[in-house]
Amino acid sequence: MAAPVMNKSAESPRTSSQTVTLGKSLNLGLRAAMEADPKVIVMGEDVGKLGGVFRITDGLQKDFGEQRVLDTPLAESGIIGTAVGLAIRGFRPVCEIQFDGFIFPAFDQIVSQVAKLRFRSQGKINLPMVIRVPFGGGIGAVEHHSESPESYFAHTAGLKVVSCSNPVDAYWMIQQAIRCDDPVLFFEPKRRYYEKAELDFDAKPEPLFASRVLRKGTHATIATYGPMVKTCLESAAAAAEEGKELEVIDLRALSPMDLTPVYDSVRRTGHLVVVSEAPGEASLSSEIAARVQQECFYSLEAPILRVTGFDAPYPPSKLEEEFLPDLDRVLDAVDRSLGW
Amino acid sequence: MAAPVMNKSAESPRTSSQTVTLGKSLNLGLRAAMEADPKVIVMGEDVGKLGGVFRITDGLQKDFGEQRVLDTPLAESGIIGTAVGLAIRGFRPVCEIQFDGFIFPAFDQIVSQVAKLRFRSQGKINLPMVIRVPFGGGIGAVEHHSESPESYFAHTAGLKVVSCSNPVDAYWMIQQAIRCDDPVLFFEPKRRYYEKAELDFDAKPEPLFASRVLRKGTHATIATYGPMVKTCLESAAAAAEEGKELEVIDLRALSPMDLTPVYDSVRRTGHLVVVSEAPGEASLSSEIAARVQQECFYSLEAPILRVTGFDAPYPPSKLEEEFLPDLDRVLDAVDRSLGW
Amino acid sequence: MSSPEQWTHPEPGVGPAATAAKPTAEQVIAGLRATSEGGPELVQLLTPEGERVPNSQWDPYVSDVTAEDLRNLYRDMVLTRRVDREANALQRQGQLGIWVPLLGQEAAQIGSGRALKPQDMAFPSYREHGVAWTRGVKPTELLGIFRGTDHGSWDPLANRFHLYTIVIGNQVLNAAGYAMGQRFEGKVGDDDGEATICYFGDGATSQGDVHEGFVWASVYDAPLVFFCQNNQWAISEPTERQSRLPLYQRARGYGFPGIRVDGNDVLATLAVSRWALDECRHGNGPVLIEAFTYRMDAHTTTDDPTRYRLSDELEAWKLKDPIERVRVHLVRHMDTENEFFDQVQDESDQLAAELREFCQNMPEPPPGRMFSEVYAEGSPVLDAQRDAYLEYAAGFDGGEH
Amino acid sequence: MSSPEQWTHPEPGVGPAATAAKPTAEQVIAGLRATSEGGPELVQLLTPEGERVPNSQWDPYVSDVTAEDLRNLYRDMVLTRRVDREANALQRQGQLGIWVPLLGQEAAQIGSGRALKPQDMAFPSYREHGVAWTRGVKPTELLGIFRGTDHGSWDPLANRFHLYTIVIGNQVLNAAGYAMGQRFEGKVGDDDGEATICYFGDGATSQGDVHEGFVWASVYDAPLVFFCQNNQWAISEPTERQSRLPLYQRARGYGFPGIRVDGNDVLATLAVSRWALDECRHGNGPVLIEAFTYRMDAHTTTDDPTRYRLSDELEAWKLKDPIERVRVHLVRHMDTENEFFDQVQDESDQLAAELREFCQNMPEPPPGRMFSEVYAEGSPVLDAQRDAYLEYAAGFDGGEH
Numbered sequence A, B: 001m002a003a004p005v006m007n008k009s010a011e012s013p014r015t016s017s018q019t020v021t022l023g024k025s026l027n028l029g030l031r032a033a034m035e036a037d038p039k040v041i042v043m044g045e046d047v048g049k050l051g052g053v054f055r056i057t058d059g060l061q062k063d064f065g066e067q068r069v070l071d072t073p074l075a076e077s078g079i080i081g082t083a084v085g086l087a088i089r090g091f092r093p094v095c096e097i098q099f100d101g102f103i104f105p106a107f108d109q110i111v112s113q114v115a116k117l118r119f120r121s122q123g124k125i126n127l128p129m130v131i132r133v134p135f136g137g138g139i140g141a142v143e144h145h146s147e148s149p150e151s152y153f154a155h156t157a158g159l160k161v162v163s164c165s166n167p168v169d170a171y172w173m174i175q176q177a178i179r180c181d182d183p184v185l186f187f188e189p190k191r192r193y194y195e196k197a198e199l200d201f202d203a204k205p206e207p208l209f210a211s212r213v214l215r216k217g218t219h220a221t222i223a224t225y226g227p228m229v230k231t232c233l234e235s236a237a238a239a240a241e242e243g244k245e246l247e248v249i250d251l252r253a254l255s256p257m258d259l260t261p262v263y264d265s266v267r268r269t270g271h272l273v274v275v276s277e278a279p280g281e282a283s284l285s286s287e288i289a290a291r292v293q294q295e296c297f298y299s300l301e302a303p304i305l306r307v308t309g310f311d312a313p314y315p316p317s318k319l320e321e322e323f324l325p326d327l328d329r330v331l332d333a334v335d336r337s338l339g340w
Numbered sequence C, D: 001m002s003s004p005e006q007w008t009h010p011e012p013g014v015g016p017a018a019t020a021a022k023p024t025a026e027q028v029i030a031g032l033r034a035t036s037e038g039g040p041e042l043v044q045l046l047t048p049e050g051e052r053v054p055n056s057q058w059d060p061y062v063s064d065v066t067a068e069d070l071r072n073l074y075r076d077m078v079l080t081r082r083v084d085r086e087a088n089a090l091q092r093q094g095q096l097g098i099w100v101p102l103l104g105q106e107a108a109q110i111g112s113g114r115a116l117k118p119q120d121m122a123f124p125s126y127r128e129h130g131v132a133w134t135r136g137v138k139p140t141e142l143l144g145i146f147r148g149t150d151h152g153s154w155d156p157l158a159n160r161f162h163l164y165t166i167v168i169g170n171q172v173l174n175a176a177g178y179a180m181g182q183r184f185e186g187k188v189g190d191d192d193g194e195a196t197i198c199y200f201g202d203g204a205t206s207q208g209d210v211h212e213g214f215v216w217a218s219v220y221d222a223p224l225v226f227f228c229q230n231n232q233w234a235i236s237e238p239t240e241r242q243s244r245l246p247l248y249q250r251a252r253g254y255g256f257p258g259i260r261v262d263g264n265d266v267l268a269t270l271a272v273s274r275w276a277l278d279e280c281r282h283g284n285g286p287v288l289i290e291a292f293t294y295r296m297d298a299h300t301t302t303d304d305p306t307r308y309r310l311s312d313e314l315e316a317w318k319l320k321d322p323i324e325r326v327r328v329h330l331v332r333h334m335d336t337e338n339e340f341f342d343q344v345q346d347e348s349d350q351l352a353a354e355l356r357e358f359c360q361n362m363p364e365p366p367p368g369r370m371f372s373e374v375y376a377e378g379s380p381v382l383d384a385q386r387d388a389y390l391e392y393a394a395g396f397d398g399g400e401h
């Protein structure tokens, strides 16, 4: 994939490598995708002049015009429902849902149309659309702004679901998601928007639907995704100081999941901790546990433990540090697993 | 609980016991609840004169009037959203969603209001409402009429979710759900509406949120709910002929789940098969597997196996027999588990 | 009186608030707040008796319609009805799981469908068998949905006729998006412009998605004709459960025109639809059309309308039959011979026979179909499920299990 | 011109379809299709210059308003603004996570809030700090939401002021249901009847839930006043992104009255709201009020309006300030002495100081709060999670981990 042509935007000079935040990375990725394909359009609330409340679409309307970057009316079902029509017409809409908690008005369109139309038409209609969702807590927000709804979509056949955890992945994954001919729910770890990394525009990205081992380890395996990846890497670093080597796997693809690296790892470590900030009940973390216990039955030396948000509504933000899995809770679970 | 007073309805004479279908049972249960509490109102599409497309509300509007049995406008968000307001006002709305696949327009109201309002108000507001959903396949219907969306709601903190599997439970559970001060999603196995059983109006019902061992067995445990209960009981009967005694547990409560009887059973049998017709990914069946592998780690002699719908959209009805778990697939899983 | 606002809404002014207007059940039925009467605003060009009503406003839109054209419209309606009745019978005989009859709505569907140009797109609900016909979808291609072998086997892009949408209201947003796309691609603005038509029922107007479709289409000037077939029933609920006012008036609140046409009058529907589509293709969309019609049969073959409506109503509407009035007109005023009618009759018998034949011989879909075409780029998880299932299923073939 | 239908929608008739009406950006801004001008239909009783405009239609609804009453309305607005500014400052100083300013919307909120009778119910969105004030909710009770300690600590039933609703549009359906309940309980029909008012913004009008609220309330004759504060912006989007027409006209399509009032005129808002509430309590609901106002501050403290709107606009609206016009009127025409203004000033300083003091001393919620009051009848699963968590957390107290 070529470096994005950024001739239109003075502030982003063309270089083969740049230090960028995750948010900026997404912005650059969107820009590259829009330049690569005139059928890519961006739509959502406040994505135009404002550049989105997180500025992920900053400058795009200025450079690509109002017909490719649409400030839509305020209604999520409308955003997704019209995007379906635009996709049928041959566009590749990239919809922004302003916050995780506001995807639910669009749930029906997503479940009944986005997920099913290709199957219904036996492949005569493709829906190459991306639904971008800043998700998760940890930003001190008011209610409905810190939800982790990814499991609803993983449970919905016909959708693909991914989540990036770092600026480099963000840049490539958003472009891959846009190029994908299937509808992709793209979950962005909003509390990590300001994390920085060096982005090499000439690198060859990983495939979109592949998990990645981010840290090798021998004592226990941690499977996680999105905002919790950083937490888990920090946990692994802390554990290392105590002589415990944790293998950390960033799932990246949440549906379909690529669990092979997890199976491989668990076969070596015998211990698995699954970390996600979403409530655990009937979730992706349950699914991982269910599948790993089946695949690695004889390798497991302890039950698979889950560190998740609680099965309660997301609390007022003063309590979110307690609600969200953190280094201590991850290490506590690792210890419990190792000490089983 | 007393026998329902049915003085208004000539066709249902007062008796202490009666052979009824599951559908009729629900009708009698609704009637009893409406007689017991004038604040109970029934609302939904076609629930009035028509008595609902499955006739579950048959005769209720005639007997209780148009202000207690409301034929609403055709919009599910409206049904649930106004029921929330009615509940705030002190009513106990019982909403009918005509078919499983049509609950999604109401998803936002359910997730953002129904599930969270009590927590948000720190208990100052109760939402004693019931959302009845005929669910599941096997009736040869067109698209969207055979979905099993219960996992979405089990994943949503703040809701309670139950499913009945037989006429006796149906009668008691609907009344208990209506009396419950929490919002209850009530999943009705529509393909079992015409199953019959003897209903004893003077019996003392089980608690609502308790699972039940329906058949004792020693070789393997089957955990299931809703429409699959019958399938599993039939499987157990067939297995018994081959000398395999399966313990069949009807979960009844899907959130919170009462897994203690499952743990107890698995500790004895060492084998667990979870059966549900919903797609498996990130579902209740995953949750059961995740929890049981943790609780019964040392008792399990084989991995927990799941027999579920596939992770594909529900197929055209000519294929539903293949999509839905049946006796053979259940027994195949049991055999795989026992032969592990 | 189609604007009953005055009695529900006294003007502010001196004096106490007006007393509550509590219409009795009789008043409601009599149409005091009714949404079901025709009213002076109903566009009608052909009376139920088959007489042509001159109308300076609308005649221009059908001035080119020859006797031949009218005979074709008649033929369309007869064939459509015949397909509908045959499918209904096939359901009764167990060949179909369910059927959704359009009986009575032939004029609304043929009139609007024939107003479409080839470049136009149509988004149906689930009852639009007549529109399907006008888009070149073969009646046999509809059957899979109702027999349970597929979800519609025509090519929605080639036919420019989207698949049926069952979740009430969803397609209205999809259509709005499609029409926005037509505009974004610059395909709007002159006689060759493209337009989209979207079908939905009276009940659907209550859904949030339909509203959002109105908002989107109006804000983006989408070339979209909202075609509401008010057949007066949403299963068992009369239109009064959805609205105080006639539905075409809904458009007034969004700033685009709403018009009510006699949906049992194929000529009027053709005229109004042509006008609306032309407005759209020239860039003046959207437009709402309420086609006032009547669902003469049950909601579906599983429905029992005797539980909620009187047969009188049906009898009254039989007198307004959409086909009969054209027949009378063709005979009385357009020199149409019996031969023509016989020929259409034969043709329809032939079509019905083919349909029946086709239906009875429809193959069962293969089990792998469950897993096919879910994803354009596949899914290893689902592929594994398919492989495991097919292997498992193969165990039964000649197996012993 | 508030009904721009004529140029977008030529009448059908002879000749080709009209040419597309393509307003230029300038025309849009000039209000050709604008939803933002006042227009002749704007109800105003007090001009921005503080002059009373006689209005035979609306005067009766405020004929009982004495100088004392007007001073009270003034006081309400000043205190409300002061609370708003103080909270905004508290956010800047890190005491609140976010604040949602109502600056500029005091008249719309106080005028409508003071029109409520004690038995009435109000459903706010998230910016209704002024309405909260009129319902007896203490400003301190609002703070938890924005400091992150709770989701609103007032008693919504005792105050007859529902909790703030953040998901745009949700509360409109909840309010419709509540109002239906008032009707079902027979609390509607005379001067002592109950009514409900529901607040939402211009942006919210696009949401399906708001539409469904309109449908339900009209079909059930719910005693519900839809109170839309059109502050002309939905975050960065002007009202033109939501509608072609002024929003009050939306009601026309549902068969209930819609009226546009100068939302910066507390007297006009009081009059219109009283009328609307009275209509509702007598059984003639629902009614839509569009209060035409302006969001003078950012959307929230995290927003940066310089990115999307010109400061000119703000300057123009400063001249229409809702408080200033009452002040001028009180001085010029109602013999109000400086003393009064000083006293209100003191009172507001006092209130602000209390607010600050309270805010700085708000206790952190206990960890167990996360698990509390989720269910009325508890949940063993959640209880187990709570117990395990509290035990785990206890390990840190003086522990070593």
Ligand SMILES: Cc1ncc(C[n+]2csc(CCOP(=O)(O)OP(=O)(O)O)c2C)c(N)n1
Pocket (backbone or CB within 6 Å): B045, B074, B076, B098, B102, B105, C127, C166, C167, C168, C200, C201, C202, C203, C204, C205, C231, C233, C234, C235, C295, C299
């Ligand atoms: C979202 C949703 N809710 C409920 C249904 C069940 N249902 C199917 S058709 C129908 C009535 C539709 O009435 P209307 O819109 O008037 O169309 P008609 O069937 O009369 O053509 C209902 C309630 C559905 N298909 N989708």
Ligand SMILES: Cc1ncc(C[n+]2csc(CCOP(=O)(O)OP(=O)(O)O)c2C)c(N)n1
Pocket (backbone or CB within 6 Å): A045, A074, A076, A098, A102, A105, D127, D166, D167, D168, D200, D201, D202, D203, D204, D205, D231, D233, D234, D235, D295, D299
């Ligand atoms: C369903 C939903 N989508 C998006 C948001 C994010 N959001 C919060 S306020 C707002 C704009 C609301 O505008 P308006 O209705 O005019 O009310 P105002 O804020 O101007 O008072 C948006 C998009 C939300 N809260 N809920």
Ligand SMILES: [Mg+2]
Pocket (backbone or CB within 6 Å): C201, C202, C203, C229, C230, C231, C232, C233, C234, C235
């Ligand atoms: Mg209808």
Ligand SMILES: [Mg+2]
Pocket (backbone or CB within 6 Å): D201, D202, D203, D229, D230, D231, D232, D233, D234, D235
């Ligand atoms: Mg606004």
